[in-house]
Amino acid sequence: MLHLKCDTPQRWLAQVDADLPSILIDHAHCEKKAAGTAVQLLFRYPQHAELLAPLSKLAREELVHFEQLLALLAERGLRFSRHRPSPYAGRLRERERTGEPERLQDTLLCCALIEARSCERFGLLAEAAEDPALAGFYRRLLDAEARHHGIYLSLAHSLAPQAEVEARLRELAEHEAAVLAEARFSGHLHSGMH
Numbered sequence: 549m550l551h552l553k554c555d556t557p558q559r560w561l562a563q564v565d566a567d568l569p570s571i572l573i574d575h576a577h578c579e580k581k582a583a584g585t586a587v588q589l590l591f592r593y594p595q596h597a598e599l600l601a602p603l604s605k606l607a608r609e610e611l612v613h614f615e616q617l618l619a620l621l622a623e624r625g626l627r628f629s630r631h632r633p634s635p636y637a638g639r640l641r642e643r644e645r646t647g648e649p650e651r652l653q654d655t656l657l658c659c660a661l662i663e664a665r666s667c668e669r670f671g672l673l674a675e676a677a678e679d680p681a682l683a684g685f686y687r688r689l690l691d692a693e694a695r696h697h698g699i700y701l702s703l704a705h706s707l708a709p710q711a712e713v714e715a716r717l718r719e720l721a722e723h724e725a726a727v728l729a730e731a732r733f734s735g736h737l738h739s740g741m742h
């Protein structure tokens with residue numbers, strides 16, 4: 549359902565356990581970035597009326613998630629601060645084509661895959677969390693990010709024939725799996741696995 553080409557292995561969780569504060573701080577940055585990416589699309593494509601309301605709503609939801617993370621960090625005595633971003637999204641988006649409408653289609657599909665990976669990892673984090681409040685938090689986010697995955701995918705489908713979108717999604721999902729396979733664990737939500 550999430551169209552991912554690889555599963556995050558359980559050993560990734562062991563590395564998260566070793567540095568949960570970094571994961572939480574990075575997660576706050578990811579929610580802010582997700583809102584920013586959706587807003588950037590509103591600026592880049594004002595002529596695409598079908599994108600505007602769904603992406604505006606999605607950006608607001610990501611900012612609510614960001615605020616929830618800020619509260620969670622404060623509860624745990626962790627300080628939100630400048631942070632070196634994970635290379636994941638940049639590496640994934642290197643494959644975006646440059647001409648239109650391919651660029652927009654690829655951006656929407658890359659965003660769909662990033663949402664899918666977040667959703668998959670929140671599922672693992674929810675299962676592993678010893679703190680029931682944290683587990684519940686991840687479960688709620690998981691539902692939202694699964695929905696965002698669907699929104700980005702349906703926007704991509706509204707712009708091109710179904711077979712073309714599905715083929716490109718498969719290619720980008722293979723690339724996403726390769727990006728993670730090459731990356732090391734780094735205290736980021738979208739870090740590699742070794």
Ligand SMILES: [Fe+2]
Nearest residue numbers: 579582610613
């Ligand atoms: Fe989010």
Ligand SMILES: [Fe+2]
Nearest residue numbers: 582663693696
């Ligand atoms: Fe999201």
